[in-house]
Amino acid sequence: MDKEKRYYPLFHLGPMSGWLNDPNGLCQLSGVHHIFFQYSPDEPRGGRKCWGHYETRDFVSYRFTGTFLEPDAVEDRDGVYSGCAYVKDGRMYLFYTGNVKWAGAYDYVYAGREANTMLVTSCDGVLASPKECLMRNEDYPGNLSCHVRDPKVFLHQGRYYMVQGARTRDDEGCVLLFSSMDLRHWGFEKAIFKPKFGYMWECPDLFWLSGKAFLSVSPQGLAAEEFCYQNVYQSGYFSMGKWSVLDEASLEEFHEWDYGFDFYAPQTYEDEQGRRILIGWMGMPDAPYDHDPTIAEGWQHMLTIPRQLQVDDVTGRIRQTPLPEMLQLREEELFCCEMENEPLLRKMEDGYELLISDIKGETLTIIFCDGVTFTYHAAYGKCCLTFTDERVGCGRDERRMYLQSSALRTLRVFVDACSIELFCNDGEEVMTTKYFPQDEIVLRMDGSAKVCGYRLRAVDICK
Ligand code: FRU
Numbered sequence: 001m002d003k004e005k006r007y008y009p010l011f012h013l014g015p016m017s018g019w020l021n022d023p024n025g026l027c028q029l030s031g032v033h034h035i036f037f038q039y040s041p042d043e044p045r046g047g048r049k050c051w052g053h054y055e056t057r058d059f060v061s062y063r064f065t066g067t068f069l070e071p072d073a074v075e076d077r078d079g080v081y082s083g084c085a086y087v088k089d090g091r092m093y094l095f096y097t098g099n100v101k102w103a104g105a106y107d108y109v110y111a112g113r114e115a116n117t118m119l120v121t122s123c124d125g126v127l128a129s130p131k132e133c134l135m136r137n138e139d140y141p142g143n144l145s146c147h148v149r150d151p152k153v154f155l156h157q158g159r160y161y162m163v164q165g166a167r168t169r170d171d172e173g174c175v176l177l178f179s180s181m182d183l184r185h186w187g188f189e190k191a192i193f194k195p196k197f198g199y200m201w202e203c204p205d206l207f208w209l210s211g212k213a214f215l216s217v218s219p220q221g222l223a224a225e226e227f228c229y230q231n232v233y234q235s236g237y238f239s240m241g242k243w244s245v246l247d248e249a250s251l252e253e254f255h256e257w258d259y260g261f262d263f264y265a266p267q268t269y270e271d272e273q274g275r276r277i278l279i280g281w282m283g284m285p286d287a288p289y290d291h292d293p294t295i296a297e298g299w300q301h302m303l304t305i306p307r308q309l310q311v312d313d314v315t316g317r318i319r320q321t322p323l324p325e326m327l328q329l330r331e332e333e334l335f336c337c338e339m340e341n342e343p344l345l346r347k348m349e350d351g352y353e354l355l356i357s358d359i360k361g362e363t364l365t366i367i368f369c370d371g372v373t374f375t376y377h378a379a380y381g382k383c384c385l386t387f388t389d390e391r392v393g394c395g396r397d398e399r400r401m402y403l404q405s406s407a408l409r410t411l412r413v414f415v416d417a418c419s420i421e422l423f424c425n426d427g428e429e430v431m432t433t434k435y436f437p438q439d440e441i442v443l444r445m446d447g448s449a450k451v452c453g454y455r456l457r458a459v460d461i462c463k
Contacts, residue, residue: 007418010458022265027085049079059325097149113146173201213240259401260432289395334453364447381406
């Protein structure tokens with residue numbers, strides 16, 4: 001580990017240098033999981049958007065193969081924006097948005113921007129076929145602004161479908177549904193809306209789990225409430241029940257994927273074992289906390305750990321649990337004890353996991369280090385993640401959530417060099433945040449529970 005990079009993650013994927021945002025093109029092909037991402041290799045504050053690429057067979061050993069796509073075509077000259085992978089006949093079909101901004105006095109919302117739907121294919125995430133432009137602004141319905149992006153493709157009842165995120169001219173966020181027989185020629189089918197639910201929906205994803213349809217979107221423009229929508233932008237999913245593409249879409253309640261400070265633009269894929277895996281961007285665009293100390297180390301942002309999605313039979317909601325492969329990272333059991341009225345106090349190294357069960361009593365408090373506290377209040381079924389030291393939170397203050405099953409029974413926490421991911425009640429709710437510990441890390445826990453701590457190893461990354 002490079003000592004100059006105090007905060008570089010041990011087991012999360014970050015950019016080797018520069019900037020990372022959304023996960024892109026997630027898929028598994030011949031045993032290899034491909035993880036592309038929005039990447040500005042030379043600019044830790046973001047800038048010229050490319051696609052970077054990691055691959056792994058086991059989520060322990062990764063290979064970073066560098067920049068896969070650069071904005072070098074007329075149709076994507078201002079950014080190779082987000083997109084997806086569709087695997088067919090041993091190839092990845094990689095769809096993305098080619099961003100083009102015209103020179104001139106444009107607002108780039110209603111005029112001056114092209115959003116081209118682009119395709120390349122690849123067998124390995126290293127070599128790409130020539131870029132093809134499949135759709136341009138004039139191919140999208142007429143009532144839209146210039147904000148159309150982030151194609152996600154899937155097969156349903158023998159036909160290919162693509163969803164794209166969009167903003168109408170009346171500032172309504174929506175998802176556009178297209179269909180195709182050959183992955184190259186696409187026709188518009190319909191728009192999927194939830195009236196007055198934000199002005200733009202980014203990064204849509206439509207998938208089926210346990211026979212039910214779910215639409216994941218990252219809406220912009222929702223008003224903050226005390227226990228939800230606390231970030232600048234949100235991401236979550238609508239249940240669509242037994243919906244099939246021919247039906248009118250009825251979007252049920254919106255559930256946020258994550259209640260922490262740093263989670264946005266997730267994407268899911270089905271792996272070769274049939275597992276639905278979600279990876280999110282551990283970051284937040286346009287957040288007031290945009291001066292992370294990692295910028296001085298020449299890099300910024302990470303992807304979350306991969307999470308497996310499952311539908312809870314009782315609530316019908318999606319639970320997110322760390323992929324079982326994450327167990328391979330456990331290197332050593334640090335402690336395992338019943339915590340009664342005696343608080344637990346431990347000096348910790350970067351990279352550990354906590355498993356907390358049998359939670360009883362009125363409150364549970366975890367101080368991850370001086371300056372950041374997680375608190376659970378049984379009386380209200382409420383959890384808070386609070387930063388009290390500006391250096392540790394770096395502009396982050398507090399996030400709150402109510403637990404859907406009101407009592408906290410279990411907690412599983414992954415702590416990396418500068419991040420905390422908390423999975424409550426087997427993934428019923430999740431809170432993800434970056435934090436920047438100062439000096440030595442002393443973990444303090446108070447409450448009545450069983451607590452086990454494990455030291456986690458770093459993943460191997462070869463170039
Ligand atoms: C989401 C997003 C996408 C876009 C990409 C550009 O974070 O704004 O809508 O394609 O980032 O980097």
